[in-house]
Amino acid sequence: MVRAPCCEKMGLKRGPWTAEEDQILTNYIQLYGHGNWRALPKLAGLLRCGKSCRLRWTNYLRPDIKRGNFTKEEEETIIKLHQMLGNRWSAIAARLPGRTDNEIKNVWHTHLKKRLLKQDEHHLIDASKYDQNSAKEAEPPVNFTTSHAMSEEITMVPVSPQQSCSDISSSSATAGGGGVFINKVGSPENYPQVDDSFWSEVLSIENSGGDFPVESQVQFPFSSLEPAGQGYSSNSMYDDMEFWYNLLTRSGESQQYPEF
DNA sequence: AAATATCGCAACCGCCAATAT
């Protein structure tokens, strides 16, 4: 099937919105809602395509949008959620009231990603200093961690043994050969791992019904994450987002995230 | 002061899943 273009280019305006257009769109939606985005511009008297109207509304005009700079707490939340969820901006935005996926995506690309890269470089430098200083005394295990789980950029960063303890606790790590190694990023098995106590608690909840309401019980969205023989169904009744949010919030109760 | 580079953000594009017919 050949999909019709989103909007006829002929005669429809593109580019930045004027204050007048904003006003028309806002007034119309406040009066009639936005049942059908495709029909909306015609009904409202706007020379825009429906997609453009929807984007303008959801990213800018919606009354519940929080404007202004992101707080430190919001930035940290984005970083943590990005570690868990990768580039699922809408899922991240769902946990940041008043912030849009577009805004979060922009902040990530323009601020947070660069900041993390710089910090990774610092870690690299520190680690190399550590290696040089300690090489004469003993061979330290070469540890690696990454602060960009599931992102498009994979940065493998050697860390000192002391540092690795806290870092690895909230990252995806496997021990072996005298060192700790992070799994490759990008496949389900590389998603966040938490310690055994977390999983055993989850399993006990699942098996017993637990103290938590049904809605908040952790489910496994990926069959590859399911503990063997536990009888989990891959077609989870809850979506992935709920799973990761539960994982994040519950694991965060007892574990410290790495400092950024 | 002018030219150039970089940054930040709004908007667009193409794809896909969900829904309607």
Place this chain on the structure above:
DNA sequence: AATATTGGCGGTTGCGATATT
């Protein structure tokens, strides 16, 4: 069941503002 339509998402681009040379 097949096809058409719509909404939503993530990636990318374009452009004005600001910094640097």
